Amino acid sequence: MAVRTVDFRSDTVTKPTESMRNAMANAEVDDDVLGYDPTAQRLEAEMARIMGKEAGLFVPSGTMGNLICLLTHCQIRGSEVILGDNSHIHVYENGGISTIGGVHPRTVKNNEDGTMDLHLIEAAIRDSSFEILYPTTRLICLENSHARSGGRCLTVEYTDKVGELAKKYGLKLHIDGARIFNASVALGVPVHRLVQAADSVSACLSKGLGAPAGSVIVGSKSFIARAKILRKTLGGGMRQIGVLCAAASVALQENLVKLEGDHRKAKLLAEELNKIKGLKVDSAAVETNIVYCHILKGSKVSRTHLCKILEQHGILVLPEGPMRIRFVIHHQISESDVHYTVSCLQQTLAGEAEENGDIKHLMNGFKHNLYL
Numbered sequence: 001m002a003v004r005t006v007d008f009r010s011d012t013v014t015k016p017t018e019s020m021r022n023a024m025a026n027a028e029v030d031d032d033v034l035g036y037d038p039t040a041q042r043l044e045a046e047m048a049r050i051m052g053k054e055a056g057l058f059v060p061s062g063t064m065g066n067l068i069c070l071l072t073h074c075q076i077r078g079s080e081v082i083l084g085d086n087s088h089i090h091v092y093e094n095g096g097i098s099t100i101g102g103v104h105p106r107t108v109k110n111n112e113d114g115t116m117d118l119h120l121i122e123a124a125i126r127d128s129s130f131e132i133l134y135p136t137t138r139l140i141c142l143e144n145s146h147a148r149s150g151g152r153c154l155t156v157e158y159t160d161k162v163g164e165l166a167k168k169y170g171l172k173l174h175i176d177g178a179r180i181f182n183a184s185v186a187l188g189v190p191v192h193r194l195v196q197a198a199d200s201v202s203a204c205l206s207k208g209l210g211a212p213a214g215s216v217i218v219g220s221k222s223f224i225a226r227a228k229i230l231r232k233t234l235g236g237g238m239r240q241i242g243v244l245c246a247a248a249s250v251a252l253q254e255n256l257v258k259l260e261g262d263h264r265k266a267k268l269l270a271e272e273l274n275k276i277k278g279l280k281v282d283s284a285a286v287e288t289n290i291v292y293c294h295i296l297k298g299s300k301v302s303r304t305h306l307c308k309i310l311e312q313h314g315i316l317v318l319p320e321g322p323m324r325i326r327f328v329i330h331h332q333i334s335e336s337d338v339h340y341t342v343s344c345l346q347q348t349l350a351g352e353a354e355e356n357g358d359i360k361h362l363m364n365g366f367k368h369n370l371y372l
């Protein structure tokens with residue numbers, strides 16, 4: 001049986017801390033659909049302040065946050081949104097903008113760093129004089145940090161340029177900021193400055209910040225007023241949500257400062273994995289808390305086999321693609337957990353080379369692991 005659990009599957013897997021549970025137990029609450037929950041109101045105001053926008057709205061998830069923002073910007077059916085072909089909204093959100101909102105996605109290729117080339121964005125904007133044929137472009141979406149690019153950050157200069165482009169064509173700019181705080185910390189740019197060019201941002205509290213649930217969307221007062229109606233339509237209006245917002249406030253107070261350490265641990269993991277024969281990490285691409293580890297061709301271990309052995313040692317990861325494993329760092333993973341993981345992998349790959357697949361032999365070796 002595994003002697004410890006190290007859960008790298010995502011930064012969404014964290015358990016609420018003791019202080020979050022206490023805050024939840026003692027939260028002052030009321031009916032938020034009627035607009036009276038004081039804890040929700042405080043959290044929304046605080047998030048709007050931190051992000052430099054007029055107002056905020058608590059929503060159950062990042063997916064709903066993005067959906068509400070996109071549909072609020074694109075109230076006319078047949079509107080078109082420009083977004084990355086590798087963006088979370090396009091790949092992982094069930095095509096909700098189309099199926100629920102009647103919004104047409106126009107994808108632009110995401111570069112490896114999560115950006116889209118400005119000239120490609122500009123070329124994707126429809127010529128409104130042909131509206132008899134084309135959908136009407138109304139919105140550009142960015143994602144920061146960019147999950148499927150390994151948590152890479154879009155700089156403030158890049159974001160501003162996309163904002164200028166949007167303005168030039170009378171479009172709105174939305175940022176999927178599920179991990180915007182990670183990006184802000186990694187870039188050393190205050191979050192309000194990083195999202196200054198955006199008309200709306202959806203920021204997750206349940207990822208790196210470690211709250212049990214929830215996101216907050218921010219924007220102008222009139223935008224949030226319209227978003228609130230849509231939240232109700234989508235079934236996202238909840239009653240005594242102060243219970244969740246209290247935990248999220250603690251997450252903001254206590255865990256924001258831990259993100260820098262998470263990024264350091266991610267770098268450490270990347271550098272150590274790179275020393276192991278058969279594995280490859282692009283360390284330079286590890287800018288925040290996500291590490292993509294490639295299993296090199298010719299390695300004696302398959303991805304499935306490697307994940308299985310790690311699991312037997314309490315190390316949980318997510319396979320991504322046939323030859324890639326994803327590690328995500330969060331505040332409940334320690335430096336010692338990173339060393340333990342590296343040690344397990346070292347022994348696995350060394351053992352595989354010697355024993356050519358004798359898992360039992362390897363398992364015995366792990367019993368003597370130093371990093372317990």
Ligand SMILES: Cc1ncc(COP(=O)(O)O)c(C=O)c1O
Binds near residue numbers: 060146147176179215
């Ligand atoms: C970049 C990004 N946006 C949005 C989401 C959706 O968040 P949720 O899982 O809370 O719906 C995720 C979730 O992992 C994400 O990584």
